[in-house]
Amino acid sequence: MRQNLEVRIDENRGYNIEISDSSFERLNRDIAEFTKGQKRLVIISKKVYKLYFQDLNFDKEELFIMPDGEQEKNYKNYLKIINKAIKLGLSRKDVIIAVGGGVVGDIAGFAASTYMRGIDFIQIPTTLLAAVDSSVGGKTAIDLPEGKNIVGSFYQPKKVFININFLNTLEKRQFLSGMGEILKYSFIENNCGYSSPLYFFEFLTLSYEKIMEKEPITIIRLIEYCLRMKISVVEKDEKEGGLRKVLNFGHTLGHALETITKYKKYTHGEAVAYGMRFVFDWAYNKEYISYSYYRHSIELLEKYGFKPFEKDMYDVDKLINIMKKDKKSDGKNITFIIPNDKKNVAETQLSLSDVERMFVI
Ligand SMILES: NC(=O)c1ccc[n+]([C@@H]2O[C@H](COP(=O)([O-])OP(=O)(O)OC[C@H]3O[C@@H](n4cnc5c(N)ncnc54)[C@H](O)[C@@H]3O)[C@@H](O)[C@H]2O)c1
Structure with missing residues (x-):
């Protein structure tokens, strides 16, 4: 095929x-x-x-x-x-x-x-x-x-x-790492502006067994769907002036986790998945998303093995310091991509004290 x-x-x-x-x-x-x-x-x-x-x-x-x-x-x-x-x-x-x-x-x-x-x-x-x-x-x-x-x-x-x-x-861990980035597309499908609905969230839920068995047709379709969304974004905004930033969902904390653990503890996809879960918890707490969407999203992340990361394991000040230096932040505020509706995310600038509070919910 x-x-x-x-x-x-x-x-x-x-x-x-x-x-x-x-x-x-x-x-x-x-x-x-x-x-x-x-x-x-x-x-x-x-x-x-x-x-x-x-x-x-x-x-x-x-x-x-x-x-x-x-x-x-x-x-x-x-x-x-x-x-x-x-x-x-x-x-x-x-x-x-x-x-x-x-x-x-x-x-x-x-x-x-x-x-x-x-x-x-x-x-x-x-x-x-x-x-x-x-x-x-x-x-x-x-x-x-x-x-x-x-x-x-x-x-x-x-x-x-x-x-x-x-x-x-x-290796299974590397396959699941890819799933970390793939799950991201299910949460940003509406932002990507692909010409017709792909129902990617539903696809990932219903095709779990076939994906994990690496059934060729399902894997080709999985890759195709992700790339259709990515292409749609990149064609509109090659150099990340605006829209392309949605692809960074989960990456603010994800990159900080990779850096603080010197790239030894998490794969890239795992770090992104923990980053998305962290932001989902916060967005639900702030009532940006409904309980039903929050629960379904968390269930999907957990289905593919991504549990919440243990916040107490890391020095919050150090994590914030790393996020402050990220090229996507301006040093004063930290840029997060947050879910604000079903399959939709938005860029938000959060002050350092706001980010500190994210770690205590
Ligand atoms: N340019 C971009 O848009 C973009 C987007 C996402 C991630 N990234 C970058 O991608 C990197 C992560 O990529 P990755 O997850 O592929 O990690 P990786 O390149 O480190 O590969 C993971 C492991 O899989 C092994 N491997 C590769 N192919 C294999 C195969 N067919 N069979 C068995 N083992 C195989 C590799 O040797 C390695 O040990 C990070 O540096 C990240 O920043 C870039």
């Missing part, structure tokens, strides 16, 4: 996303066809290399094998990638390919956007999170010790090949 989606950023920029369960031979043919005549630098996750190198038609010389983990999304690896591109003699006409999760996609995209002021870039996501989120939309980044995604760019890929066969080897 194959599903094609198109992203149209403006008159001159657009790309195709292909979601499929086709064989790796087919994927190899498609990549070869798409990169015909180009020199290639392939940034591949070490784990994915070990699992799939024999299935993929890449030459060893064109590979940069990235060690795994968020801590590797750093400037040292970025420079190594640039050096490898120079060593391979890549010119402006050539291409960088990312094969891995969001870590590999983000750093490879950043390298592609800066090498010779920008060369072609292809995303081949191998985690659920990368398939439904990070491989599409053009956000690229590396982390600095001072914070996550501090250095980056908006740089769209030329093509995204999503082959769901990669997901078969994903």
Whole structure:
């Protein structure tokens, strides 16, 4: 089964996303066809290399094998990638390919956007999170010790090949991490402005078993729905001037939890899910949402394994300090995306004392 989606950023920029369960031979043919005549630098996750190198038609010389983990999304690896591109003699006409999760996609995209002021870039996501989120939309980044995604760019890929066969080897925890970002789409569906209702909240509730069994048709549809919503947002607001901020639902606290635990305790999707739960509790307490919507949302989060995080485990002042430094905040107020109606969220600026109070409800 194959599903094609198109992203149209403006008159001159657009790309195709292909979601499929086709064989790796087919994927190899498609990549070869798409990169015909180009020199290639392939940034591949070490784990994915070990699992799939024999299935993929890449030459060893064109590979940069990235060690795994968020801590590797750093400037040292970025420079190594640039050096490898120079060593391979890549010119402006050539291409960088990312094969891995969001870590590999983000750093490879950043390298592609800066090498010779920008060369072609292809995303081949191998985690659920990368398939439904990070491989599409053009956000690229590396982390600095001072914070996550501090250095980056908006740089769209030329093509995204999503082959769901990669997901078969994903650990359950990583699969559920992808579900963290996926659940987010069910809470923001109305903001996304997709042309017709997808009933995504209901889809996630009713298809739980098929999703967890990774039934191919259901997984392709799951990815397709998320991407339809993401594309709809990105086409209207590529550089996060306004609407795109809704995609940050759950991320204010989520990023702070990742930072305070030095990226060792939570996966990205888990941190986002805890961030959404935290804000749901607060919004219900403030009577921004009905009890019925609150209860259904919490039930959905819990169905996929996301319980409330234990607030007492962390020093609230430290968490607030991290949120204050977030690039989405202005230092005085902290930006939160909060639910204000069914499947609808809004951006809100909260004072530091308001945020302190969020931790005591
Ligand atoms: N650019 C964006 O718009 C955007 C959006 C969301 C998240 N992100 C970023 O994405 C990153 C998180 O991405 P992630 O969750 O994919 O994490 P990840 O890239 O760290 O991958 C998670 C783990 O899964 C392993 N893995 C990858 N593919 C596998 C496969 N097919 N089988 C078995 N194991 C496999 C990896 O080796 C790694 O250990 C974060 O850095 C986050 O900031 C970016």
